[in-house]
Amino acid sequence: MKKNDCFQLTAEKLGADLEGVCRHEGLTVFVPGLLPGETANVRIVKVEKRYAFGRMESDPLVPSPCRKQPDCPVFPRCGGCSGRHMTYEATLEAKRVQVQDCFERIAGISLDVPPVLGMDDPAGYRNKTSLPAAGTVHDPVLGFFAPRSHAVIPIASCPNAMPQANRISSAFLAWMKSFRVEPYQEEAHRGLIRHLVIRVNRRGESMVTVAANGSRLPSADKLIESLRPLGVVSLWLNENRDRTNVILSDRFHLLYGSETLPDTLCGLRFELSPASFFQVNPSQTEKLYQTALSFAELKPEDTLCDVYCGAGTITLMMASHCRQAVGIEIVPAAVENAKRNAERNGIQNTSFYTGKAEECLPQLVSEGLRADVIVLDPPRKGLDPAVIRAVARVSPSRVVYISCNVATQARDAALFLEAGYHIQKVQPVDMFCWTSGIENVILLSQQKPDDKIRVGIDLKPEDVTVAESKATYAEIQAYIEEKYGFKVSTLYIAQTKEAMGIKERENYNQPKSANGKKLVCPPEKKKAIQDALRHFKMI
Numbered sequence: 001m002k003k004n005d006c007f008q009l010t011a012e013k014l015g016a017d018l019e020g021v022c023r024h025e026g027l028t029v030f031v032p033g034l035l036p037g038e039t040a041n042v043r044i045v046k047v048e049k050r051y052a053f054g055r056m057e058s059d060p061l062v063p064s065p066c067r068k069q070p071d072c073p074v075f076p077r078c079g080g081c082s083g084r085h086m087t088y089e090a091t092l093e094a095k096r097v098q099v100q101d102c103f104e105r106i107a108g109i110s111l112d113v114p115p116v117l118g119m120d121d122p123a124g125y126r127n128k129t130s131l132p133a134a135g136t137v138h139d140p141v142l143g144f145f146a147p148r149s150h151a152v153i154p155i156a157s158c159p160n161a162m163p164q165a166n167r168i169s170s171a172f173l174a175w176m177k178s179f180r181v182e183p184y185q186e187e188a189h190r191g192l193i194r195h196l197v198i199r200v201n202r203r204g205e206s207m208v209t210v211a212a213n214g215s216r217l218p219s220a221d222k223l224i225e226s227l228r229p230l231g232v233v234s235l236w237l238n239e240n241r242d243r244t245n246v247i248l249s250d251r252f253h254l255l256y257g258s259e260t261l262p263d264t265l266c267g268l269r270f271e272l273s274p275a276s277f278f279q280v281n282p283s284q285t286e287k288l289y290q291t292a293l294s295f296a297e298l299k300p301e302d303t304l305c306d307v308y309c310g311a312g313t314i315t316l317m318m319a320s321h322c323r324q325a326v327g328i329e330i331v332p333a334a335v336e337n338a339k340r341n342a343e344r345n346g347i348q349n350t351s352f353y354t355g356k357a358e359e360c361l362p363q364l365v366s367e368g369l370r371a372d373v374i375v376l377d378p379p380r381k382g383l384d385p386a387v388i389r390a391v392a393r394v395s396p397s398r399v400v401y402i403s404c405n406v407a408t409q410a411r412d413a414a415l416f417l418e419a420g421y422h423i424q425k426v427q428p429v430d431m432f433c434w435t436s437g438i439e440n441v442i443l444l445s446q447q448k449p450d451d452k453i454r455v456g457i458d459l460k461p462e463d464v465t466v467a468e469s470k471a472t473y474a475e476i477q478a479y480i481e482e483k484y485g486f487k488v489s490t491l492y493i494a495q496t497k498e499a500m501g502i503k504e505r506e507n508y509n510q511p512k513s514a515n516g517k518k519l520v521c522p523p524e525k526k527k528a529i530q531d532a533l534r535h536f537k538m539i
Helices: 088-107 163-178 220-230 282-296 313-319 332-344 357-366 385-394 406-418 473-484 490-499 523-535
Strands: 006-014 020-024 027-031 039-047 051-056 128-135 140-145 152-154 193-200 206-212 232-239 252-257 261-265 268-272 303-307 324-329 350-354 373-376 398-403 421-429 439-446
Touching: 006 027, 006 088, 027 039, 088 406, 088 421, 128 152, 128 163, 140 163, 163 193, 163 206, 163 220, 220 232, 220 252, 261 282, 268 313, 268 332, 282 313, 282 373, 282 398, 282 421, 282 439, 303 313, 303 357, 303 385, 313 324, 313 332, 313 350, 324 332, 324 357, 332 350, 350 357, 357 385, 373 385, 385 406, 398 406, 406 421, 406 439, 473 490, 473 523, 490 523
Parallel strands: 027 051, 206 232, 303 324, 303 373, 324 350, 373 398
Antiparallel strands: 006 020, 006 039, 020 027, 039 051, 128 140, 128 193, 140 152, 193 206, 232 252, 261 268, 398 439, 421 439
């Protein structure tokens, strides 16, 4: 196979970006726009060693029942969405399968993933829109970057953005044309307007931030005059003269109105600055956080620890359900926002700390903190292994892990299983409709030695060996944790038992999938397990 070859290919399934996944002569070919079961003529545009990328050169021979006419004139050129050619229900099912596949493929964990919690009306949901500027002084444009490029695709109206944002961007573009305001030229590093960032609250009020390659805007009074009737209550200039892809610098100048934009979430009031992080889909965020709250199963006497707490949204909404809520965040400005948000809402049983999770969490425990429940909501890169070790040392009974990157969540879940936790619940939530993005919540619970588990196994007497009847896995784990101070997984116990001649049932000590990675028990844990087996007279 080489570039520009043409083949008739059939999509078997969807990939992580909602692209069709085809096979040709043993090679995987990714084809954007092709749905499972559809066959089309495909031109190969790029070939790698183990896979290739193709482009549809024809309509599907027989369209899938899940195919629909895209409701956006610039799809798929703008790169903002990847699923507008399929029904909304089909995107939800694709995301559910994506969660299930990630845990199976990456972690070797088989999960029965429930249907994704979607929106009743998946339109106009984004409360924040960032539009790069391009074009010329005579013909400026605002839009979105094309996939994998910095070419700006002009957008007149984005169906994902709240309607106010579309009206504001049209007025801003008219101002640029009227007063010959030059858009920024990235390669030449000249021009003024780099980005237009619009944030809309639930009352329909807006904060507008203009990222500019300069310290002032020409005819700013005329801009204010055109934006005020559209509900703009705050206008900021962000001075960004750096050669960078970062949208906003740390230099802000207030041009008009209030310094902050008020908004509500989960019945709480927040004040947002131009640089504040706030989830972009408020109604789905409430579903996400309510799911996390349900999974946490907080009791009035519990202590909650919210790691990566940001401005404290999760900490504050869960605080009324427990005795104490503690937030940990590495960004000092976010911690100050969290403290102000707690004060603004009259919440007095919270405390917030600045620092790295893997350092701050053990320090708080050494000072007397006992965390019954830990909530984790890390960035896309997931958790540092040191954070997982720190959580395991704290030993909460329940860990609620929220993630916007299922691949890293699955990777981290495997390490939690290693530390003695198991996945009890899972629930995906569609925060980014029509895109491939998905938020996922899992509940990791710790199995204690005295837990009572109802099982439905019917064994004949000959099915139980003498050694197996001596001690359970939970008893072995409890003995090792008490004597050695660390946890061991059931997989490591099974490996050591097998090495000592205690026969395990077929496949017990094997990875869950054919391509699964078999973990090897470290020497120090193997010695501890051997000691436990001798203690229980199993060897």
